[in-house]
Amino acid sequence: MEIERILRDVPKKKPEKGEPLGFGKYFTDYMFTMRYSKAEGWHGARIEPNVPQAFDLATSVLHYAQGIFEGMKAFLLPDGRISVFRPAENWARMNRSADRLCIPPFPEDVAERGLEELLALEREWIPDGPGTALYIRPTIVACDAALGVHASKGYLFFIILSPVGSYYAHGLEPVKLLAEETYVRSCPGGTGEAKCLGNYAASIKAGELAEEAGFDQVLWLDGVEKKYVEEVGSMNIFFVIDKEVVTPALTGTILPGITRKSCLQLLREAGYRTSERRISIGEVAEAAKSGALTEAFGTGTAAVISPVGLIRYRGEDLQVGGGKMGEVAAMLYDRLTGIQTGRLPDPYGWRKII
Ligand SMILES: *Cc1c(COP(=O)(O)O)cnc(C)c1O
Numbered sequence: 001m002e003i004e005r006i007l008r009d010v011p012k013k014k015p016e017k018g019e020p021l022g023f024g025k026y027f028t029d030y031m032f033t034m035r036y037s038k039a040e041g042w043h044g045a046r047i048e049p050n051v052p053q054a055f056d057l058a059t060s061v062l063h064y065a066q067g068i069f070e071g072m073k074a075f076l077l078p079d080g081r082i083s084v085f086r087p088a089e090n091w092a093r094m095n096r097s098a099d100r101l102c103i104p105p106f107p108e109d110v111a112e113r114g115l116e117e118l119l120a121l122e123r124e125w126i127p128d129g130p131g132t133a134l135y136i137r138p139t140i141v142a143c144d145a146a147l148g149v150h151a152s153k154g155y156l157f158f159i160i161l162s163p164v165g166s167y168y169a170h171g172l173e174p175v176k177l178l179a180e181e182t183y184v185r186s187c188p189g190g191t192g193e194a195k196c197l198g199n200y201a202a203s204i205k206a207g208e209l210a211e212e213a214g215f216d217q218v219l220w221l222d223g224v225e226k227k228y229v230e231e232v233g234s235m236n237i238f239f240v241i242d243k244e245v246v247t248p249a250l251t252g253t254i255l256p257g258i259t260r261k262s263c264l265q266l267l268r269e270a271g272y273r274t275s276e277r278r279i280s281i282g283e284v285a286e287a288a289k290s291g292a293l294t295e296a297f298g299t300g301t302a303a304v305i306s307p308v309g310l311i312r313y314r315g316e317d318l319q320v321g322g323g324k325m326g327e328v329a330a331m332l333y334d335r336l337t338g339i340q341t342g343r344l345p346d347p348y349g350w351r352k353i354i
Helices: 060-064 087-100 108-121 197-212 258-269 281-290 327-341
Strands: 030-037 041-049 067-069 072-076 082-085 133-142 155-164 175-179 217-221 229-232 235-241 244-248 273-277 293-300 304-313 316-319 351-353
Touching: 030 108, 041 108, 060 133, 067 087, 067 197, 072 327, 082 108, 082 327, 087 108, 087 133, 087 258, 108 133, 108 155, 197 217, 229 244, 235 258, 235 281, 244 258, 258 273, 258 293, 258 304, 258 327, 281 293, 281 304, 281 316, 293 327, 304 327
Parallel strands: 175 217, 175 304, 244 273
Antiparallel strands: 030 041, 030 155, 067 133, 072 082, 072 133, 082 351, 133 155, 217 229, 229 235, 235 244, 235 293, 293 304, 304 316
């Protein structure tokens, strides 16, 4: 498939050097798009200005959330080349999400080429300050203007780019989590392992209530017994208990994070004992009280590694890690960001050089 280019002056101002970028506040000049129709399949790949679009208010994604997305990051390496962290993993996961949402599979090679061309065109937008990156947001949305609840016949795939700083305003300071017992994020048979739009809409209420109560994020428990730990808002969760690094197993209700997978590999190769298993919030509470729980941290593309300093469960505050980042989290943060930015060698081939 040819990728057409529609280039013109886009009057966007880049953020000033050194200005705090926040997360997803600024967007670059161009985007990559392609379309799907029953007659033509995926077609019409192009790079075009990222400007506001006009659409019919009956567009089905606005009503029934038939849509999926991904998140990855691009970095400028010290030698000036552009690198993306493990994009093939994201395309594969995006097609698994597509399958769950009845979205036709997209050609990963075209998406990859579109991303590469877009990044080459937008390299001026890649920030180079500490903790910054160009965040990549591929998305597919259902486009039929019709109110019947069915799989749409038409789809739009797009990639937009946003220069970002750290995901949390306070950077690497430990976050406070509220273990949620009223609302659930996902259930067996639901869409918990797909990166689909509705999962996030369903999580907002618990997130808002947690924020009002002074917490940074919700710690989700399983949807059946509300007993087993699943994950955090947009991160997978790890615990270090008696020198063993534990993360909930991928049982279908948890988002299979690429940062999670990368951390497990780094941990195993550094000689840590790791285990992917069910872990109850009761076990976490016991371990926190006995002193066996030395660290907890979240992992995800946006925040990379986010240490956890406190978990509230049933009104009780469990302190973790003495209010600072632990050594396992610090090691992972150093290795991951080192590989991403080219500060460290890349023995696993995780950097995709553009
Ligand atoms: C995206 C996401 C993650 C993290 O996945 P990564 O591939 O590491 O970025 C974890 N949990 C949820 C709910 C997510 O949406």
